[in-house]
Amino acid sequence: MAVYKKIAFIGAGAMAEAMISGLIANKLASPEQIIAANRMNTKRLLELQRKYEIKISASAADAVSEAEILILAMKPKDAEDALHSIRDAIHKQHLIISVLAGISTDHISTLLHTDAPVIRAMPNTSAAIGYSATGLAAGKYAEEQHVKQAEELFNCIGTTTCLKEESLHAVTGLAGSGPAYVYYLVEAMQQAASSLNLSETEARDLIAQTLLGAAHMLKMSDEHPLLLRQKVTSPGGTTEAGIQMLDHFKVKEAIESCVKRAAQRSEELGRMYTPPSSEGIV
Numbered sequence: 001m002a003v004y005k006k007i008a009f010i011g012a013g014a015m016a017e018a019m020i021s022g023l024i025a026n027k028l029a030s031p032e033q034i035i036a037a038n039r040m041n042t043k044r045l046l047e048l049q050r051k052y053e054i055k056i057s058a059s060a061a062d063a064v065s066e067a068e069i070l071i072l073a074m075k076p077k078d079a080e081d082a083l084h085s086i087r088d089a090i091h092k093q094h095l096i097i098s099v100l101a102g103i104s105t106d107h108i109s110t111l112l113h114t115d116a117p118v119i120r121a122m123p124n125t126s127a128a129i130g131y132s133a134t135g136l137a138a139g140k141y142a143e144e145q146h147v148k149q150a151e152e153l154f155n156c157i158g159t160t161t162c163l164k165e166e167s168l169h170a171v172t173g174l175a176g177s178g179p180a181y182v183y184y185l186v187e188a189m190q191q192a193a194s195s196l197n198l199s200e201t202e203a204r205d206l207i208a209q210t211l212l213g214a215a216h217m218l219k220m221s222d223e224h225p226l227l228l229r230q231k232v233t234s235p236g237g238t239t240e241a242g243i244q245m246l247d248h249f250k251v252k253e254a255i256e257s258c259v260k261r262a263a264q265r266s267e268e269l270g271r272m273y274t275p276p277s278s279e280g281i282v
């Protein structure tokens with residue numbers, strides 16, 4: 001077990017649960033080191049307590065007072081209220097990690113009235129099983145040791161890439177939202193499998209293993225994805241016939257637009273919830 005500090009999740013929704021589950025499963029934190037608070041959904045807190053045996057708090061400010069590391073995990077639209085509610089409990093020794101899409105570290109520092117270190121991270125829900133692809137950027141008050149601490153935390157629930165803060169919009173469009181694109185593809189493959197008379201269980205197993213195999217191949221081989229694709233595609237064969245349909249429906253263009261639009265939306269969220277007077281808007 002890593003000697004870790006107490007971690008408070010402010011916002012106890014889907015992303016918080018993915019991280020909590022990953023941190024506990026990977027033994028970076030024990031349940032008693034984790035405390036979660038949300039706005040008002042007590043049922044949700046009790047559910048997390050029952051499932052993971054973590055501590056819960058009806059007051060976000062109390063959770064902050066108990067912890068050394070804070071994970072901000074509310075929706076961007078709720079950030080202002082949430083950060084106001086914990087502001088008085090923040091001190092300089094806190095390490096603040098935000099997973100909020102679009103919201104800059106400068107804006108968080110401004111809302112919290114603090115020069116405590118803030119790290120902005122963009123994980124994804126695969127954190128729950130130790131497979132998040134997380135992008136990380138340091139705010140202006142964060143030092144090397146804070147980045148290292150955040151990296152250690154996120155490495156425990158997947159891989160971590162440190163980037164400039166402006167790149168986090170792209171990471172959000174690509175990897176933060178990424179699992180949803182893959183599930184969308186799976187939904188379509190399952191529909192096709194059903195109309196080809198495969199059972200849902202048979203299809204799910206075949207699809208999951210196919211995705212796993214392709215993902216491992218991408219990680220283990222240096223070959224360009226185009227080359228890997230060509231190796232599957234026999235001239236005049238089944239794959240070529242299938243890919244012709246993807247080209248016909250412009251699926252490549254659709255996916256490119258999807259990732260770019262999601263990244264753009266991250267920028268929009270940042271602008272929507274950051275008053276023009278805030279300094280250093282990213």
Ligand SMILES: NC(=O)C1=CN([C@@H]2O[C@H](COP(=O)(O)OP(=O)(O)OC[C@H]3O[C@@H](n4cnc5c(N)ncnc54)[C@H](OP(=O)(O)O)[C@@H]3O)[C@@H](O)[C@H]2O)C=CC1
Binds near residue numbers: 075
């Ligand atoms: N889901 C994902 O795949 C990813 C999400 N993110 C980011 O994570 C954040 C959370 O997303 P997600 O988990 O999906 O959202 P959810 O809606 O599932 O959870 C949001 C949580 O925030 C709580 N909350 C709202 N207002 C406050 C407040 N004032 N004080 C304390 N807690 C509050 C809510 O509590 P209550 O129910 O009581 O209102 C709820 O528990 C977002 O900013 C998102 O951009 C980042 C990467 C991936």
Ligand SMILES: O=C(O)[C@@H]1CCC=N1
Binds near residue numbers: 101172176
């Ligand atoms: O959809 C969203 O806004 C969040 C951020 C990345 C994944 N989910």
